[in-house]
Amino acid sequence: MSAFPVWGIFRIRQSGFPLSLIIGATLIASCTTMLPAPLPGSARAGxxxxxxxxxxxxxxxxxxxxxxxxxxxxxxxxxxxxxxxxxxxxxxxxxxxxxxxxxxxxxxxxxxxxxxxxxxxxxxxxxxxxxxxxxxxxxxxxxxxxFPTPEKMDAQIALLETKLEAQPEALVYQWELADLLWRRGSYEEAGRLYAGILEGHPEYDRDPVVTRRIERMPNGEYVALTPAEILRRDIERRPLEVINQNAFRSGRDLLTREQRYYVVTGQVLNRSDSVLYGVAANVTIFGFGNVVFDTTTVSIGRMNPGEIRAFSVRFRKFENIENISRYESTVTFQR
Incomplete structure:
Protein backbone atom coordinates (compact mmCIF):
# COMPACT_ATOMS: atom_id res chain seq x y z
CA MET A 1 0.00 0.00 0.00
CA SER A 2 1.23 3.51 -0.78
CA ALA A 3 2.56 5.54 2.10
CA PHE A 4 0.72 8.60 0.68
CA PRO A 5 -3.09 8.07 0.47
CA VAL A 6 -4.94 9.21 -2.67
CA TRP A 7 -7.31 11.43 -0.72
CA GLY A 8 -4.24 13.32 0.52
CA ILE A 9 -3.34 14.21 -3.08
CA PHE A 10 -6.64 15.96 -3.67
CA ARG A 11 -6.42 17.87 -0.39
CA ILE A 12 -2.95 19.18 -1.25
CA ARG A 13 -4.04 19.84 -4.85
CA GLN A 14 -6.71 22.13 -3.49
CA SER A 15 -4.05 24.03 -1.59
CA GLY A 16 -2.33 25.03 -4.86
CA PHE A 17 0.65 22.60 -5.16
CA PRO A 18 1.44 21.45 -8.75
CA LEU A 19 0.04 18.01 -9.45
CA SER A 20 3.39 16.74 -10.88
CA LEU A 21 5.21 17.41 -7.58
CA ILE A 22 2.49 15.69 -5.61
CA ILE A 23 2.57 12.57 -7.79
CA GLY A 24 6.39 12.48 -7.65
CA ALA A 25 6.39 12.65 -3.87
CA THR A 26 3.80 9.88 -3.74
CA LEU A 27 5.89 7.59 -5.95
CA ILE A 28 9.06 8.17 -3.88
CA ALA A 29 7.21 7.39 -0.66
CA SER A 30 5.72 4.24 -2.21
CA CYS A 31 9.13 3.00 -3.43
CA THR A 32 10.62 3.66 -0.01
CA THR A 33 7.87 1.69 1.68
CA MET A 34 8.04 -1.30 -0.67
CA LEU A 35 11.87 -1.58 -0.94
CA PRO A 36 12.92 -4.94 0.53
CA ALA A 37 15.61 -5.21 3.20
CA PRO A 38 18.99 -6.65 2.15
CA LEU A 39 19.25 -10.39 2.52
CA PRO A 40 21.73 -11.73 5.09
CA GLY A 41 23.87 -13.22 2.33
CA SER A 42 23.87 -10.13 0.12
CA ALA A 43 26.96 -8.06 -0.62
CA ARG A 44 25.82 -5.27 1.68
CA ALA A 45 25.20 -7.69 4.52
CA GLY A 46 28.65 -9.20 4.03
CA PHE A 147 54.70 -37.22 29.40
CA PRO A 148 54.22 -40.67 30.85
CA THR A 149 51.29 -41.38 33.11
CA PRO A 150 51.11 -39.38 36.36
CA GLU A 151 52.06 -42.50 38.30
CA LYS A 152 55.21 -42.97 36.19
CA MET A 153 56.09 -39.29 36.53
CA ASP A 154 55.73 -39.47 40.31
CA ALA A 155 57.98 -42.52 40.32
CA GLN A 156 60.59 -40.72 38.20
CA ILE A 157 60.43 -37.67 40.50
CA ALA A 158 60.91 -39.87 43.58
CA LEU A 159 63.88 -41.62 41.95
CA LEU A 160 65.55 -38.31 41.01
CA GLU A 161 65.01 -36.95 44.53
CA THR A 162 66.72 -40.04 45.91
CA LYS A 163 69.63 -39.57 43.53
CA LEU A 164 69.95 -35.91 44.51
CA GLU A 165 70.07 -36.81 48.18
CA ALA A 166 73.09 -38.94 47.43
CA GLN A 167 74.61 -36.45 44.98
CA PRO A 168 73.21 -32.98 45.81
CA GLU A 169 75.64 -31.21 43.44
CA ALA A 170 74.76 -33.34 40.39
CA LEU A 171 73.60 -30.69 37.93
CA VAL A 172 72.10 -33.14 35.45
CA TYR A 173 69.75 -34.52 38.13
CA GLN A 174 68.73 -31.01 39.13
CA TRP A 175 67.80 -30.14 35.52
CA GLU A 176 65.84 -33.35 35.04
CA LEU A 177 63.96 -32.97 38.31
CA ALA A 178 63.10 -29.31 37.68
CA ASP A 179 61.78 -30.18 34.22
CA LEU A 180 59.71 -33.10 35.52
CA LEU A 181 58.23 -31.02 38.33
CA TRP A 182 57.30 -28.25 35.89
CA ARG A 183 55.61 -30.63 33.46
CA ARG A 184 53.83 -32.32 36.38
CA GLY A 185 52.36 -28.94 37.35
CA SER A 186 54.43 -28.31 40.49
CA TYR A 187 55.47 -24.88 39.19
CA GLU A 188 56.56 -23.30 42.47
CA GLU A 189 58.72 -26.27 43.47
CA ALA A 190 60.29 -26.37 40.01
CA GLY A 191 60.88 -22.63 40.14
CA ARG A 192 62.80 -22.93 43.42
CA LEU A 193 64.94 -25.65 41.88
CA TYR A 194 65.69 -23.50 38.81
CA ALA A 195 66.58 -20.58 41.09
CA GLY A 196 69.00 -22.82 42.97
CA ILE A 197 70.63 -23.88 39.72
CA LEU A 198 71.15 -20.24 38.71
CA GLU A 199 72.64 -19.30 42.07
CA GLY A 200 75.29 -21.96 41.65
CA HIS A 201 75.62 -21.59 37.89
CA PRO A 202 74.79 -18.02 36.80
CA GLU A 203 75.99 -18.81 33.28
CA TYR A 204 72.59 -20.43 32.65
CA ASP A 205 70.64 -17.20 33.23
CA ARG A 206 70.13 -16.85 29.45
CA ASP A 207 69.01 -20.43 28.93
CA PRO A 208 65.70 -20.30 26.97
CA VAL A 209 64.02 -22.92 29.17
CA VAL A 210 64.92 -21.01 32.32
CA THR A 211 63.89 -17.59 30.97
CA ARG A 212 60.50 -18.99 29.94
CA ARG A 213 59.86 -20.53 33.35
CA ILE A 214 61.31 -18.15 35.95
CA GLU A 215 62.26 -14.49 36.14
CA ARG A 216 64.68 -12.68 38.43
CA MET A 217 63.10 -9.68 40.15
CA PRO A 218 64.96 -6.42 41.04
CA ASN A 219 65.20 -7.52 44.69
CA GLY A 220 67.06 -10.68 43.66
CA GLU A 221 64.17 -13.07 44.21
CA TYR A 222 62.89 -15.40 41.48
CA VAL A 223 59.26 -15.69 40.36
CA ALA A 224 57.90 -18.78 38.61
CA LEU A 225 56.20 -17.84 35.33
CA THR A 226 53.23 -20.12 35.82
CA PRO A 227 50.16 -19.85 33.55
CA ALA A 228 48.40 -18.01 36.37
CA GLU A 229 51.32 -15.57 36.74
CA ILE A 230 51.42 -14.89 32.99
CA LEU A 231 47.68 -14.17 32.99
CA ARG A 232 48.02 -11.95 36.09
CA ARG A 233 50.75 -9.90 34.41
CA ASP A 234 48.76 -9.54 31.23
CA ILE A 235 45.74 -8.29 33.19
CA GLU A 236 47.96 -5.93 35.16
CA ARG A 237 49.41 -4.54 31.94
CA ARG A 238 46.04 -4.39 30.12
CA PRO A 239 43.25 -4.40 32.72
CA LEU A 240 40.70 -3.23 30.17
CA GLU A 241 39.74 -5.21 27.09
CA VAL A 242 37.44 -4.39 24.17
CA ILE A 243 35.20 -7.36 23.36
CA ASN A 244 32.28 -8.15 21.02
CA GLN A 245 33.20 -5.50 18.47
CA ASN A 246 31.07 -5.01 15.39
CA ALA A 247 30.60 -2.45 12.63
CA PHE A 248 27.75 -1.76 10.22
CA ARG A 249 26.27 0.92 7.96
CA SER A 250 23.01 2.72 8.68
CA GLY A 251 20.92 5.80 7.88
CA ARG A 252 20.05 5.23 4.21
CA ASP A 253 19.22 8.43 2.28
CA LEU A 254 15.68 8.38 0.86
CA LEU A 255 16.64 9.86 -2.50
CA THR A 256 20.17 8.60 -3.22
CA ARG A 257 19.76 5.32 -1.30
CA GLU A 258 23.32 5.80 0.01
CA GLN A 259 24.11 4.88 3.61
CA ARG A 260 25.23 7.94 5.53
CA TYR A 261 26.60 6.53 8.80
CA TYR A 262 29.28 4.05 9.78
CA VAL A 263 28.56 2.62 13.24
CA VAL A 264 31.03 0.85 15.51
CA THR A 265 29.79 -0.94 18.62
CA GLY A 266 31.46 -2.99 21.31
CA GLN A 267 31.88 -3.62 25.01
CA VAL A 268 34.61 -2.76 27.50
CA LEU A 269 35.53 -5.40 30.09
CA ASN A 270 37.37 -4.64 33.33
CA ARG A 271 39.46 -7.80 33.75
CA SER A 272 41.22 -6.61 36.89
CA ASP A 273 40.24 -6.92 40.55
CA SER A 274 40.35 -3.14 41.06
CA VAL A 275 37.95 -0.26 40.46
CA LEU A 276 39.12 1.79 37.46
CA TYR A 277 38.28 5.46 36.96
CA GLY A 278 38.13 7.68 33.90
CA VAL A 279 37.60 4.80 31.50
CA ALA A 280 37.16 5.87 27.88
CA ALA A 281 36.84 4.04 24.56
CA ASN A 282 38.73 5.51 21.60
CA VAL A 283 37.37 4.50 18.21
CA THR A 284 39.06 5.29 14.88
CA ILE A 285 38.05 4.48 11.31
CA PHE A 286 40.64 4.07 8.56
CA GLY A 287 40.73 4.20 4.79
CA PHE A 288 43.05 2.30 2.50
CA GLY A 289 46.70 2.83 3.31
CA ASN A 290 45.84 3.39 7.01
CA VAL A 291 44.56 6.90 6.32
CA VAL A 292 42.66 8.13 9.37
CA PHE A 293 39.17 9.26 8.39
CA ASP A 294 37.84 10.11 11.83
CA THR A 295 38.33 9.33 15.50
CA THR A 296 36.25 9.91 18.59
CA THR A 297 36.28 9.16 22.30
CA VAL A 298 33.39 7.77 24.34
CA SER A 299 33.52 8.49 28.06
CA ILE A 300 32.53 5.45 30.15
CA GLY A 301 33.66 6.58 33.59
CA ARG A 302 34.11 4.31 36.60
CA MET A 303 34.15 0.53 36.15
CA ASN A 304 34.01 -2.07 38.90
CA PRO A 305 36.00 -5.34 38.76
CA GLY A 306 34.50 -7.70 36.18
CA GLU A 307 32.07 -5.06 34.93
CA ILE A 308 31.14 -4.86 31.23
CA ARG A 309 29.97 -1.61 29.65
CA ALA A 310 28.74 -1.12 26.08
CA PHE A 311 29.58 1.72 23.68
CA SER A 312 28.38 2.79 20.24
CA VAL A 313 29.87 5.41 17.90
CA ARG A 314 28.33 6.81 14.70
CA PHE A 315 30.67 8.33 12.10
CA ARG A 316 29.74 10.46 9.10
CA LYS A 317 32.92 12.46 8.32
CA PHE A 318 33.96 10.71 5.12
CA GLU A 319 33.49 11.31 1.42
CA ASN A 320 32.60 7.74 0.49
CA ILE A 321 31.58 5.08 2.97
CA GLU A 322 32.91 2.38 0.66
CA ASN A 323 36.46 3.68 1.22
CA ILE A 324 36.43 2.71 4.91
CA SER A 325 38.74 -0.30 5.18
CA ARG A 326 38.80 -1.02 8.92
CA TYR A 327 38.19 0.30 12.42
CA GLU A 328 40.12 0.16 15.66
CA SER A 329 38.96 0.43 19.26
CA THR A 330 41.24 1.02 22.24
CA VAL A 331 40.55 1.83 25.89
CA THR A 332 42.25 4.10 28.39
CA PHE A 333 41.81 4.90 32.08
CA GLN A 334 43.30 7.10 34.76
CA ARG A 335 46.29 5.42 36.39
Whole structure:
Protein backbone atom coordinates (compact mmCIF):
# COMPACT_ATOMS: atom_id res chain seq x y z
CA MET A 1 0.00 0.00 0.00
CA SER A 2 1.23 3.51 -0.78
CA ALA A 3 2.56 5.54 2.10
CA PHE A 4 0.72 8.60 0.68
CA PRO A 5 -3.09 8.07 0.47
CA VAL A 6 -4.94 9.21 -2.67
CA TRP A 7 -7.31 11.43 -0.72
CA GLY A 8 -4.24 13.32 0.52
CA ILE A 9 -3.34 14.21 -3.08
CA PHE A 10 -6.64 15.96 -3.67
CA ARG A 11 -6.42 17.87 -0.39
CA ILE A 12 -2.95 19.18 -1.25
CA ARG A 13 -4.04 19.84 -4.85
CA GLN A 14 -6.71 22.13 -3.49
CA SER A 15 -4.05 24.03 -1.59
CA GLY A 16 -2.33 25.03 -4.86
CA PHE A 17 0.65 22.60 -5.16
CA PRO A 18 1.44 21.45 -8.75
CA LEU A 19 0.04 18.01 -9.45
CA SER A 20 3.39 16.74 -10.88
CA LEU A 21 5.21 17.41 -7.58
CA ILE A 22 2.49 15.69 -5.61
CA ILE A 23 2.57 12.57 -7.79
CA GLY A 24 6.39 12.48 -7.65
CA ALA A 25 6.39 12.65 -3.87
CA THR A 26 3.80 9.88 -3.74
CA LEU A 27 5.89 7.59 -5.95
CA ILE A 28 9.06 8.17 -3.88
CA ALA A 29 7.21 7.39 -0.66
CA SER A 30 5.72 4.24 -2.21
CA CYS A 31 9.13 3.00 -3.43
CA THR A 32 10.62 3.66 -0.01
CA THR A 33 7.87 1.69 1.68
CA MET A 34 8.04 -1.30 -0.67
CA LEU A 35 11.87 -1.58 -0.94
CA PRO A 36 12.92 -4.94 0.53
CA ALA A 37 15.61 -5.21 3.20
CA PRO A 38 18.99 -6.65 2.15
CA LEU A 39 19.25 -10.39 2.52
CA PRO A 40 21.73 -11.73 5.09
CA GLY A 41 23.87 -13.22 2.33
CA SER A 42 23.87 -10.13 0.12
CA ALA A 43 26.96 -8.06 -0.62
CA ARG A 44 25.82 -5.27 1.68
CA ALA A 45 25.20 -7.69 4.52
CA GLY A 46 28.65 -9.20 4.03
CA UNK A 47 30.60 -5.95 4.25
CA UNK A 48 30.78 -6.02 8.04
CA UNK A 49 32.19 -9.54 7.78
CA UNK A 50 34.92 -8.30 5.46
CA UNK A 51 35.85 -5.57 7.93
CA UNK A 52 35.90 -8.04 10.82
CA UNK A 53 38.22 -10.26 8.76
CA UNK A 54 40.61 -7.33 8.30
CA UNK A 55 40.61 -6.53 12.01
CA UNK A 56 41.17 -10.20 12.89
CA UNK A 57 44.00 -10.44 10.36
CA UNK A 58 45.68 -7.35 11.84
CA UNK A 59 45.47 -8.76 15.38
CA UNK A 60 46.91 -12.13 14.32
CA UNK A 61 49.77 -10.48 12.40
CA UNK A 62 50.64 -8.40 15.48
CA UNK A 63 50.71 -11.56 17.61
CA UNK A 64 52.88 -13.32 15.01
CA UNK A 65 55.40 -10.49 15.17
CA UNK A 66 55.46 -10.88 18.96
CA UNK A 67 56.16 -14.61 18.55
CA UNK A 68 59.02 -13.89 16.13
CA UNK A 69 60.43 -11.49 18.74
CA UNK A 70 60.27 -14.25 21.38
CA UNK A 71 57.36 -12.76 23.35
CA UNK A 72 55.30 -15.95 23.66
CA UNK A 73 53.68 -14.92 26.95
CA UNK A 74 52.37 -11.73 25.35
CA UNK A 75 51.25 -13.38 22.11
CA UNK A 76 49.15 -16.16 23.68
CA UNK A 77 46.49 -13.92 25.32
CA UNK A 78 46.25 -11.79 22.16
CA UNK A 79 45.67 -14.84 19.98
CA UNK A 80 43.11 -16.28 22.41
CA UNK A 81 41.24 -12.97 22.45
CA UNK A 82 41.22 -12.71 18.65
CA UNK A 83 40.02 -16.31 18.43
CA UNK A 84 37.16 -15.60 20.84
CA UNK A 85 36.16 -12.43 18.94
CA UNK A 86 36.27 -13.81 15.39
CA UNK A 87 36.09 -17.63 15.64
CA UNK A 88 34.69 -18.06 12.10
CA UNK A 89 37.20 -15.81 10.32
CA UNK A 90 39.99 -17.00 8.06
CA UNK A 91 42.47 -15.35 10.43
CA UNK A 92 41.17 -17.61 13.23
CA UNK A 93 42.74 -20.58 11.43
CA UNK A 94 46.16 -18.90 11.55
CA UNK A 95 45.50 -18.01 15.20
CA UNK A 96 45.01 -21.71 15.97
CA UNK A 97 48.24 -22.64 14.22
CA UNK A 98 50.21 -19.90 15.98
CA UNK A 99 48.72 -20.88 19.34
CA UNK A 100 49.88 -24.44 18.70
CA UNK A 101 53.39 -23.18 17.96
CA UNK A 102 53.56 -20.98 21.07
CA UNK A 103 52.03 -23.62 23.34
CA UNK A 104 54.68 -26.07 22.19
CA UNK A 105 57.45 -23.54 22.80
CA UNK A 106 56.28 -22.91 26.36
CA UNK A 107 55.92 -26.64 27.02
CA UNK A 108 52.11 -26.89 26.97
CA UNK A 109 52.09 -29.91 24.66
CA UNK A 110 48.48 -31.00 25.17
CA UNK A 111 47.13 -27.53 24.35
CA UNK A 112 49.39 -27.39 21.29
CA UNK A 113 48.10 -30.74 20.05
CA UNK A 114 44.51 -29.60 20.54
CA UNK A 115 45.12 -26.47 18.42
CA UNK A 116 46.79 -28.34 15.55
CA UNK A 117 44.03 -30.97 15.60
CA UNK A 118 41.35 -28.29 15.52
CA UNK A 119 43.01 -26.59 12.55
CA UNK A 120 43.09 -29.86 10.57
CA UNK A 121 39.46 -30.56 11.44
CA UNK A 122 38.31 -27.16 10.18
CA UNK A 123 40.65 -26.83 7.19
CA UNK A 124 42.20 -30.17 6.15
CA UNK A 125 43.49 -28.50 2.98
CA UNK A 126 44.29 -25.12 4.50
CA UNK A 127 47.46 -23.17 3.85
CA UNK A 128 49.11 -24.44 7.04
CA UNK A 129 47.58 -27.92 7.08
CA UNK A 130 50.85 -29.62 6.12
CA UNK A 131 52.73 -27.73 8.83
CA UNK A 132 50.05 -28.71 11.36
CA UNK A 133 50.32 -32.38 10.36
CA UNK A 134 54.10 -32.33 10.79
CA UNK A 135 53.87 -30.52 14.13
CA UNK A 136 51.18 -32.91 15.36
CA UNK A 137 53.17 -35.99 14.40
CA UNK A 138 56.28 -34.71 16.14
CA UNK A 139 54.31 -33.58 19.18
CA UNK A 140 52.53 -36.89 19.58
CA UNK A 141 55.81 -38.77 19.61
CA UNK A 142 57.44 -36.20 21.88
CA UNK A 143 54.42 -36.07 24.19
CA UNK A 144 54.32 -39.85 24.65
CA UNK A 145 58.03 -39.82 25.40
CA UNK A 146 58.06 -36.81 27.71
CA PHE A 147 54.70 -37.22 29.40
CA PRO A 148 54.22 -40.67 30.85
CA THR A 149 51.29 -41.38 33.11
CA PRO A 150 51.11 -39.38 36.36
CA GLU A 151 52.06 -42.50 38.30
CA LYS A 152 55.21 -42.97 36.19
CA MET A 153 56.09 -39.29 36.53
CA ASP A 154 55.73 -39.47 40.31
CA ALA A 155 57.98 -42.52 40.32
CA GLN A 156 60.59 -40.72 38.20
CA ILE A 157 60.43 -37.67 40.50
CA ALA A 158 60.91 -39.87 43.58
CA LEU A 159 63.88 -41.62 41.95
CA LEU A 160 65.55 -38.31 41.01
CA GLU A 161 65.01 -36.95 44.53
CA THR A 162 66.72 -40.04 45.91
CA LYS A 163 69.63 -39.57 43.53
CA LEU A 164 69.95 -35.91 44.51
CA GLU A 165 70.07 -36.81 48.18
CA ALA A 166 73.09 -38.94 47.43
CA GLN A 167 74.61 -36.45 44.98
CA PRO A 168 73.21 -32.98 45.81
CA GLU A 169 75.64 -31.21 43.44
CA ALA A 170 74.76 -33.34 40.39
CA LEU A 171 73.60 -30.69 37.93
CA VAL A 172 72.10 -33.14 35.45
CA TYR A 173 69.75 -34.52 38.13
CA GLN A 174 68.73 -31.01 39.13
CA TRP A 175 67.80 -30.14 35.52
CA GLU A 176 65.84 -33.35 35.04
CA LEU A 177 63.96 -32.97 38.31
CA ALA A 178 63.10 -29.31 37.68
CA ASP A 179 61.78 -30.18 34.22
CA LEU A 180 59.71 -33.10 35.52
CA LEU A 181 58.23 -31.02 38.33
CA TRP A 182 57.30 -28.25 35.89
CA ARG A 183 55.61 -30.63 33.46
CA ARG A 184 53.83 -32.32 36.38
CA GLY A 185 52.36 -28.94 37.35
CA SER A 186 54.43 -28.31 40.49
CA TYR A 187 55.47 -24.88 39.19
CA GLU A 188 56.56 -23.30 42.47
CA GLU A 189 58.72 -26.27 43.47
CA ALA A 190 60.29 -26.37 40.01
CA GLY A 191 60.88 -22.63 40.14
CA ARG A 192 62.80 -22.93 43.42
CA LEU A 193 64.94 -25.65 41.88
CA TYR A 194 65.69 -23.50 38.81
CA ALA A 195 66.58 -20.58 41.09
CA GLY A 196 69.00 -22.82 42.97
CA ILE A 197 70.63 -23.88 39.72
CA LEU A 198 71.15 -20.24 38.71
CA GLU A 199 72.64 -19.30 42.07
CA GLY A 200 75.29 -21.96 41.65
CA HIS A 201 75.62 -21.59 37.89
CA PRO A 202 74.79 -18.02 36.80
CA GLU A 203 75.99 -18.81 33.28
CA TYR A 204 72.59 -20.43 32.65
CA ASP A 205 70.64 -17.20 33.23
CA ARG A 206 70.13 -16.85 29.45
CA ASP A 207 69.01 -20.43 28.93
CA PRO A 208 65.70 -20.30 26.97
CA VAL A 209 64.02 -22.92 29.17
CA VAL A 210 64.92 -21.01 32.32
CA THR A 211 63.89 -17.59 30.97
CA ARG A 212 60.50 -18.99 29.94
CA ARG A 213 59.86 -20.53 33.35
CA ILE A 214 61.31 -18.15 35.95
CA GLU A 215 62.26 -14.49 36.14
CA ARG A 216 64.68 -12.68 38.43
CA MET A 217 63.10 -9.68 40.15
CA PRO A 218 64.96 -6.42 41.04
CA ASN A 219 65.20 -7.52 44.69
CA GLY A 220 67.06 -10.68 43.66
CA GLU A 221 64.17 -13.07 44.21
CA TYR A 222 62.89 -15.40 41.48
CA VAL A 223 59.26 -15.69 40.36
CA ALA A 224 57.90 -18.78 38.61
CA LEU A 225 56.20 -17.84 35.33
CA THR A 226 53.23 -20.12 35.82
CA PRO A 227 50.16 -19.85 33.55
CA ALA A 228 48.40 -18.01 36.37
CA GLU A 229 51.32 -15.57 36.74
CA ILE A 230 51.42 -14.89 32.99
CA LEU A 231 47.68 -14.17 32.99
CA ARG A 232 48.02 -11.95 36.09
CA ARG A 233 50.75 -9.90 34.41
CA ASP A 234 48.76 -9.54 31.23
CA ILE A 235 45.74 -8.29 33.19
CA GLU A 236 47.96 -5.93 35.16
CA ARG A 237 49.41 -4.54 31.94
CA ARG A 238 46.04 -4.39 30.12
CA PRO A 239 43.25 -4.40 32.72
CA LEU A 240 40.70 -3.23 30.17
CA GLU A 241 39.74 -5.21 27.09
CA VAL A 242 37.44 -4.39 24.17
CA ILE A 243 35.20 -7.36 23.36
CA ASN A 244 32.28 -8.15 21.02
CA GLN A 245 33.20 -5.50 18.47
CA ASN A 246 31.07 -5.01 15.39
CA ALA A 247 30.60 -2.45 12.63
CA PHE A 248 27.75 -1.76 10.22
CA ARG A 249 26.27 0.92 7.96
CA SER A 250 23.01 2.72 8.68
CA GLY A 251 20.92 5.80 7.88
CA ARG A 252 20.05 5.23 4.21
CA ASP A 253 19.22 8.43 2.28
CA LEU A 254 15.68 8.38 0.86
CA LEU A 255 16.64 9.86 -2.50
CA THR A 256 20.17 8.60 -3.22
CA ARG A 257 19.76 5.32 -1.30
CA GLU A 258 23.32 5.80 0.01
CA GLN A 259 24.11 4.88 3.61
CA ARG A 260 25.23 7.94 5.53
CA TYR A 261 26.60 6.53 8.80
CA TYR A 262 29.28 4.05 9.78
CA VAL A 263 28.56 2.62 13.24
CA VAL A 264 31.03 0.85 15.51
CA THR A 265 29.79 -0.94 18.62
CA GLY A 266 31.46 -2.99 21.31
CA GLN A 267 31.88 -3.62 25.01
CA VAL A 268 34.61 -2.76 27.50
CA LEU A 269 35.53 -5.40 30.09
CA ASN A 270 37.37 -4.64 33.33
CA ARG A 271 39.46 -7.80 33.75
CA SER A 272 41.22 -6.61 36.89
CA ASP A 273 40.24 -6.92 40.55
CA SER A 274 40.35 -3.14 41.06
CA VAL A 275 37.95 -0.26 40.46
CA LEU A 276 39.12 1.79 37.46
CA TYR A 277 38.28 5.46 36.96
CA GLY A 278 38.13 7.68 33.90
CA VAL A 279 37.60 4.80 31.50
CA ALA A 280 37.16 5.87 27.88
CA ALA A 281 36.84 4.04 24.56
CA ASN A 282 38.73 5.51 21.60
CA VAL A 283 37.37 4.50 18.21
CA THR A 284 39.06 5.29 14.88
CA ILE A 285 38.05 4.48 11.31
CA PHE A 286 40.64 4.07 8.56
CA GLY A 287 40.73 4.20 4.79
CA PHE A 288 43.05 2.30 2.50
CA GLY A 289 46.70 2.83 3.31
CA ASN A 290 45.84 3.39 7.01
CA VAL A 291 44.56 6.90 6.32
CA VAL A 292 42.66 8.13 9.37
CA PHE A 293 39.17 9.26 8.39
CA ASP A 294 37.84 10.11 11.83
CA THR A 295 38.33 9.33 15.50
CA THR A 296 36.25 9.91 18.59
CA THR A 297 36.28 9.16 22.30
CA VAL A 298 33.39 7.77 24.34
CA SER A 299 33.52 8.49 28.06
CA ILE A 300 32.53 5.45 30.15
CA GLY A 301 33.66 6.58 33.59
CA ARG A 302 34.11 4.31 36.60
CA MET A 303 34.15 0.53 36.15
CA ASN A 304 34.01 -2.07 38.90
CA PRO A 305 36.00 -5.34 38.76
CA GLY A 306 34.50 -7.70 36.18
CA GLU A 307 32.07 -5.06 34.93
CA ILE A 308 31.14 -4.86 31.23
CA ARG A 309 29.97 -1.61 29.65
CA ALA A 310 28.74 -1.12 26.08
CA PHE A 311 29.58 1.72 23.68
CA SER A 312 28.38 2.79 20.24
CA VAL A 313 29.87 5.41 17.90
CA ARG A 314 28.33 6.81 14.70
CA PHE A 315 30.67 8.33 12.10
CA ARG A 316 29.74 10.46 9.10
CA LYS A 317 32.92 12.46 8.32
CA PHE A 318 33.96 10.71 5.12
CA GLU A 319 33.49 11.31 1.42
CA ASN A 320 32.60 7.74 0.49
CA ILE A 321 31.58 5.08 2.97
CA GLU A 322 32.91 2.38 0.66
CA ASN A 323 36.46 3.68 1.22
CA ILE A 324 36.43 2.71 4.91
CA SER A 325 38.74 -0.30 5.18
CA ARG A 326 38.80 -1.02 8.92
CA TYR A 327 38.19 0.30 12.42
CA GLU A 328 40.12 0.16 15.66
CA SER A 329 38.96 0.43 19.26
CA THR A 330 41.24 1.02 22.24
CA VAL A 331 40.55 1.83 25.89
CA THR A 332 42.25 4.10 28.39
CA PHE A 333 41.81 4.90 32.08
CA GLN A 334 43.30 7.10 34.76
CA ARG A 335 46.29 5.42 36.39
Missing amino acids: RSGVLEERVARTEVLEAERMIEAGDDSGAIPRLLLSLSRYPESEAALDARYLLGVTYRRVGSYKDAMDMFTEYLRLAPKGGRADACSRELEQLTSEYNRK
